[in-house]
Amino acid sequence: MTHMEKMPPPKSPGFEANLRTIQIDAILPVKQLPATVPKSQKYGQIAASIREVGLIEPPVVAHAAGQEGSFILLDGHVRLHVLKEMGETTVTCLVATDDESFTYNKRISRLATIQEHKMILRAVERGVSEARIAAALNVNIALIRQKRTLLNGICPEAAELLKAGHCPINSFRSLRKMKPLRQxxxxxxxxxxxxxxxxxxxxxxxxxxxxxxxxxAAKKPPAGVTREQAERMKAEMANLQKNIKLIEGTLGPDHLRLVVAGRYVERLLQNDRLARYLDKNHGEILGVFRQIAAGLAQPVSSTEAGSNRGA
Structure with missing residues (x-):
């Protein structure tokens, strides 16, 4: 390295090193929970699990720009709602150091099955019985035992990848038959x-x-599939695997540009004069803009649908 070259600046961590206890009143949600959510069965399960085994994962917040001592809630709207109903005044949070309030909830999507598995393991480690956990989640004990051993035979790298999708329990049965690299x-x-x-x-x-x-030795041809079809399916899977690697390099930047553009449209709609003009002269365009803004406001499919860790 010559004297003219400089070392690149180190990347700052995305979150503060230590958890922080924050007044619930100082946390500003980025979305309003629909009135139907507190009445749902899943909400009841989350509330019961918090009461029985405690908060599994802290909510994620970021500093509110220009508002000293206030925070924006990035992840954990249901959990925070439950804590308010329980009369709690403070909550332990993970604080994001990057200003990513516009992308955080859109980039994460947790796998409810795996999160419930982790919740169950933690609860068992704390001495909570399987019967008590089953009562908290409103399921039978056999299902709790199945979820407790969910990741047996699954390599950590595959489990980490799959926490971003809603994967049925029985899908892990086939994964266990594969070696780690194939998983x-x-x-x-x-x-x-x-x-x-x-x-x-x-x-x-x-x-x-x-x-x-x-x-x-246990490999068997799938029922109703010829050898030629199986070979073609194998080739298509291999081709898809190559395509995945090709798009990985561009997915992140493309998604970021899309989110930034969407937020710009959302800000345009906050201009009342512009919205009235579009409504009067270009109703179709206004409708499209509103669809874009509504799409940004939608929560991730499984963020609020898992255990209290992912809500």
Missing amino acids: IQAAELMIAANNYTVPYVEAILAASDATDLVDP
């Missing part, structure tokens, strides 16, 4: 296709080489 590839295929269903994972298993399986 990771399967997880990437599921994410790329946005398909976590049991039949799709079984198709990935059927298209896997015997050498990629934990027990190669």
